[in-house]
Amino acid sequence: MEFVKHLLKFIATALILFISLASCSNDGDDSSAGQDSQSCLADSDLNRFELTDESKRLARGETIDLVVYDAFLAPEGAFERFKDETGITVNILTTSDTGTMVSQAVLTSGDPVGDVMFGIDNTFLCRALNNDVFMPYRSSTWSELSNELKLDPIGRVTPVDYGDICLNFWKDAFSDAPTSIQDLTSSSFSAQFVTQNPETSAPGMGFLLSTIAVFGDDWEDFWKELRSNNVAIRSGWSEAYYEDFYSKDRNIVTSYATSPVAEYIFADPPVETPPTAIIADSCFRSIEFTGILRGTDSPAASAMLVDFLTSVYFQEMIPETNFVLPANVNADLPEVFLRFLEEVPNAVSISPDVIDANRNIWTERWTELVLR
Template structure:
């Protein structure tokens, strides 16, 4: 997944100390007061873009007594690979940040425990992509083409196919799907959303598309927001919200728009690692990740959207949100079966 922290103002937290509870599993975090407090440390293994306000865990600490340390483990691909390699002898207890572009690889292993959180009653069924309940949906976001409204020489594109038109020659910068989570998501968007994705990328190359290794290089390099010359970039549906929040001087509306026809939905999941010695406590942590206390913190820290309907979005997200009602998607199984050949073919077409 992205660096999911949209702007440099958002720091990735390497380690947090929080509380959890004893050996018997409560139905929810609120029931933790009914169990014995244990001297246990949980390790939450996540990607290197994880960010959350440390204070969010105070209520969890008040209810429980288990320390949780956050261990970052590279990007989502590295996170999944390392989890599979340590199957049965995990470096942590709970994994967070596996998304739908890599989840099937993890589900094909024996690295996860089954757990159906009672908090899932607050999560719409569409987010639950794992019927075995080994991965629990925690947050989501859309990867989309963003454009600088005042910098386009033509009207804003209305569809993915428009990006290959001569009106937008030399306008778009994308990320390499072999090295970038948003780059992979955009490749998947073109596979799901165009009649012939290979021909589409042939036309994009002819239309002088630029390619960077990652999101930061694209957004703060070639894109106008960072002083570059290109008015269109693959980023996130939440990027315009961030442009308003961090604008200096302040602005009333975002300078960027989103091509909704280009949006591919990413869903992030958490799961309990097989071999954990603290499964009951890990279940409690999964419940907490779906609680309003944690869910309410997701937008302003990770610029993603909470999956639980009990969460409250910040006013900035309500006012400036540009989520589509019909995001592009592919099944996790189809992605897993084809991801390598798709990315290799993309390299041949675009970089060859």
């Protein structure tokens, strides 16, 4: 019955989501001044949850809901193992994209539709933290997680994985392959590039942020040049990758640093090396987090799930199921990743505060430059 209750609440939330999104759009400009004086990553008045042996014992037999975005793939057998170890059943509650998932969580902050969220990233982080979506909790694995990924020192969210959004290209498509993001404006690559709308796609947003980080105040000029060079825009990653890029109508696409590894794994017939490569200076670092939703009726069970999601066992499963990299420094990468994953030593990033304050301004300006 608890799951049904949460599901009904989830559906009701979705019905008013349009109103919420409109409100968020209006709030974008107003938040800018506040972000300058108070970071969303600053200290919080919320009480941190402490997991005890007694609370673990009492949590046995509980059922909790894990809220995820629609692209999440649960590693086979993972949550069955969690139940065997803890006695806790995990239901997967799938939403739409990350932005919709976060907006719904904001609407129900303190009375959540689920118990734990998986997949909020650094581009939406401040929206959730500013609305007290999460309960602070320091996981038992906290010391094992990469310090660079622990953006919230309080522990309202815990890093689970990271990856880089990068330009990908077919190696055999060019005698002189692109080596820099700036190359996309060259006439040599006219009508070769397809990317995604940042208002409807996480990779599209990542690439927009990359251009802002790389070019600074000149980012608008870069996009004007891309438009003159016949860039193609699609609503989502699947359309851009499988329709334009896979057909080789376009030979450069916004995707992920792990995409060449996936191309190698799933190649039919098999290949000796990945047929695609990345342009390293185009990469934007994306970090995904998990967190206990404030107001859950099962804080102990939820904390145990956070511990599990960041454990070496689970962390070593996610590269080959979700093609992301583990946050736990003790987790080993699969051999195929060690062989073929291209290093991105200087992936760019932008503070979550800055993204939150400027997201609507940037996307509206991008729309004016590229689509109108």
